[in-house]
Amino acid sequence: MKAFLSVLVSLVLTSGLQAAPAVLIRDATIHTMSSAGTLEHSDLLIQDGKIAEMGHGVNAPAGAEVIDAAGRPVTPGLFGGLGRLGIEEIGIEPTVDDYSLKLGAMRPEFDVTAAFNPDSVVLGVGRLGGVTFAMLAPSAEAGGKGAAGTIIAGQGSVARLNGAVVPMAHALFIDVGGDASTLSGGSRAAQFMLLQQAFTEVRSPKSFLQGDIRVLTPGGRQALQSYLDGSAPMVFDVDRASDIRQVIAFAQKEKLRVVVKGGTEAWRVGPELAAAKIPVVLNPLDDLPQSFDAVGATLENAARLNKAGVKIAFSLDDPEPHNIRKVRQTAGIAVAHGLPADVALAALTRNPAEIFGVGATNGSLERGRPADLVLWSGDPLEVSTLADRVFIQGQAQVMRSRQTELRDRYLQKLRANAAR
């Protein structure tokens, strides 16, 4: 464990603090996502990996790269949602799919972060889409041929798309509702029963007599302990309104820091979620009753939750990491269905950074912070817009990926053929 942590720390160090030439972005529309709001026709200087200056008439230090933004927008780097970045290179291939534990027992100590592959080509594709951080999330799965998982999928951490993970920003993932019934003995009613037992094992170990059935290992009890004081979030994947109410009640009873993921019917519970200060990470495109837990699906979920005072962030439903760049499109669609554009941008930046414990380094632009930002070709929520430049924790990213390599190889062939 110690060796693993030191690897993580060294990853963070090498990616964050390497010296790089200064960069001055001139005449940009800077969406700070902080109390400073949006700065029009402003400059942003990146020096020693940090945002050194923001404002008008900033001077370029000697040797600095100067980018004329010509009014183009700059935003914080985007959040790529909850999923399998670096833990699923391609789908349906067990040798490169590390996202689920199927040992048949509750193992909250399972931390999928250990499987993270910083060399996954998927990271480069996400980076070019303006995504700079994401939440690694294990999946609770029924298991198929072998043993099954349980409703506790395990833990994950925030990862950056330069290949670093942030070990302190971890979360525990729990699946409840109809699609998780097979993980809890066939009834959703057993889900909170099992969770309650797990919590009792941690909180009241003395209530157990010798020989009593336990659901956790000693390592599991230790892992769960770190979520009992609310220092890290427990993410409940849940859609039906009545199940969300159960989550709220459980969170209040156990005094937990809870995040709702999915939340297809969350708009029906908006005031209760707002009162309980429970944020919702949703996919704004869920508008079909794809299950009986989602009969209330609507394209206005995001707008209605925002109106109710619920903090929202966006994530695709699909935990596969390959197309996380699409999360930006979902935000634009939420705007087309009533969400204010600044809230949509916050749901891609500041809100998820705060929800998952990296608000000090991600999600908003402030002087002195590591530069984690994107220069866009146009409106950052528009599908015809692409990322022109990406900086992650101070480092300018090379705007290439395996996809651009393939594109350029075959572009030559296409052109050569057309010329013939």
Add this chain to the structure above:
Amino acid sequence: MLRQFCYLLLAVLVTGCAAQPTKADKQEKAAAATSGPATSNTPLGAQAFYPSTYKVPPTQPTLIRHATVLTGTGTRLDGADVLIVDGKIQSVAPGLQAPANARIVEGEGLWVTPGIIDVHSHLGDYPSPAVEGNSDGNEATSPSTANVWSEHSVWPQDPGFRTALAGGITTLQILPGSANLFGGRSVVLKNVPSVTYQGMKFPGAPQGLKMACGENPKRVYGDDKHEFPSTRMGNVAGYRAQWAEAREYLRDLEEYQQKLATGGKEAKDAKPPKRDLKLDTLAAALKGDILIHMHCYRADEMATILDMSKEFGYHVAAFHHAVEAYKISNLLAEQGVCAAMWADWWGFKMEAYDGIPENIAFVDAAPGGCAMVHSDSEEGIQRLNQEAAKAMAYGARAGFNIPPERAIRWLTANPAKVLGVLDRTGTLEPGKMADVVVWNRNPFSVYALANLVFIDGVVRYDRENPGVTPESDFLIGQPAAPGVDR
């Protein structure tokens, strides 16, 4: 059986050979005109027994004025009018006169396009809610199920039809899934509310045949069941065995029909080949009466399939998914084969690892290339316009100039051509079905929404008046349902 044979049907089938979309029309009429007991004992004859019952309701004329019009033929007209009369496009030009009783749509600032066509959907076959009782898209019990028809699974109450309509979808092809080498026949639907699928069936549209390359068949049979096929070479052997059989079946059938036509003793002694529902489909596909839609990801596999199509003498209408089409865009163009693609989906399995977001632009750029945007998804079908917009943006960055009037063909005229209905829909040319979308702005935008969707001149969706489109029976009386204006 022989005595009951319907000569009228037979005559139509023997004389008509190419994939003429009007043929099925004729068959339906022929079947209807037959007073005696009809039979389905020919490759296409059975179609007459499941006829379209779709009727265009009478409606007032409509004049859309002063809009930006993308005609689907490659033309953009600014400040133009679109006149719809009797369910058909009458004229597209500036300064048209409205008939006395016409509905007027003020189109200033709005964009007008042909109705959007999705060439690859499973709505109704894999409907919402996706519960086990509704899972009807893959007859995954044999690698060749050319005998099944996707239309016989379509549940017209799938709420996804309505949300697709809000995205401008007026016509869609429902394909069987890709578990099998031969998945079965597809159906083309008009996206109109109906209690029966026959009420949605596009009159006279030819059926398709779904085939699948690559990982899916070998996974479903080889990996999961330890049956044939378990490899890509097994896949190809599986197709070839069936095509060879279908060739013989077709030969026997044609010989039999020839004897009947000769008359006399020959006709009296003639015996038809034993009826085989799988071979009916394959024989009709070999004749070009059923259009072949091939699920295929990898470039090398597409090239193999093209060789095989020459071995057995048929034409592939389109490759679907085709995430590596960009590697062989010139080959596809030379062979007159279209590709139906996603904008940016990739990596979800090994054969999708090389997907790039410039794929559509590459296929479009090859001289004579035919690119289509498809969904294969109840979410994606709601915004094919945005999928196209992403492909345009990535294409532009790679150096391709793709204006809106060109890109709109990816989701209108090109799929209409591939489905065999371009003579009736897919563009705003006079005389065609008035399948029309009025957008609140340039449709190639994340903020674009359809204001009005016309199918055969009838308003089927109105953003200001969502009650125009009936809600699915499934959502009626559900306390949790958000209501029609969701």
